[in-house]
Amino acid sequence: MSIRVGYVVLYVNDAEACRKFWIEQIGMVEKERTEVGDHCVIKVGFVDQLFAFELVPLALMADNPDGLDLATPSVALHVDDLKETRDLFVERGVEAIEIGEHGGVRSFAFKDPEDRWFAVTG
Known part of the structure; x- marks a missing residue:
C-alpha cells in the first residue's frame, strides 16, 4: 500500500489571484473548479x-463551525x-531567496501574493 499527499488546502483571500499565480508564474494547471454559492474552490497542480x-x-x-486552524501548512516542493x-x-x-543549505538540505523559498512562503528542495 502506498500513501501520498493528494492535495493541500490553502485558505486564501483572493482565489483567482492565487490561481493565476500558481498557473502563470509557477507552471501549474487548473485541475478542478467547484462553485460553492457565490464562491469558487479551485484545485491547481502540476500536469x-x-x-x-x-x-x-x-x-x-x-462560520468555521469545526474551529479549523486556517493557517497555511508548511509545504515543500521537490525539483x-x-x-x-x-x-x-x-x-x-516571483520573490525567492537564494539557494542555501537548511538543516542539511539544499533549498530555497519563494512567496505567493499573500506573503506565504513555500520551500523548494532538490
Missing part, C-alpha cells in the same frame, strides 16, 4: 502529478534542478 493545492476562499470559512527552477521563478516575477 503530470496527482497532487494539488485546493484554493478555498476564506469567506467560505466565515530536480534547484538553480534552474529558482531562475525560472525569478524570471516570472
Whole structure:
C-alpha cells in the first residue's frame, strides 16, 4: 500500500489571484473548479502529478463551525534542478531567496501574493 499527499488546502483571500499565480508564474494547471454559492474552490497542480493545492476562499470559512486552524501548512516542493527552477521563478516575477543549505538540505523559498512562503528542495 502506498500513501501520498493528494492535495493541500490553502485558505486564501483572493482565489483567482492565487490561481493565476500558481498557473502563470509557477507552471501549474487548473485541475478542478467547484462553485460553492457565490464562491469558487479551485484545485491547481502540476500536469503530470496527482497532487494539488485546493484554493478555498476564506469567506467560505466565515462560520468555521469545526474551529479549523486556517493557517497555511508548511509545504515543500521537490525539483530536480534547484538553480534552474529558482531562475525560472525569478524570471516570472516571483520573490525567492537564494539557494542555501537548511538543516542539511539544499533549498530555497519563494512567496505567493499573500506573503506565504513555500520551500523548494532538490
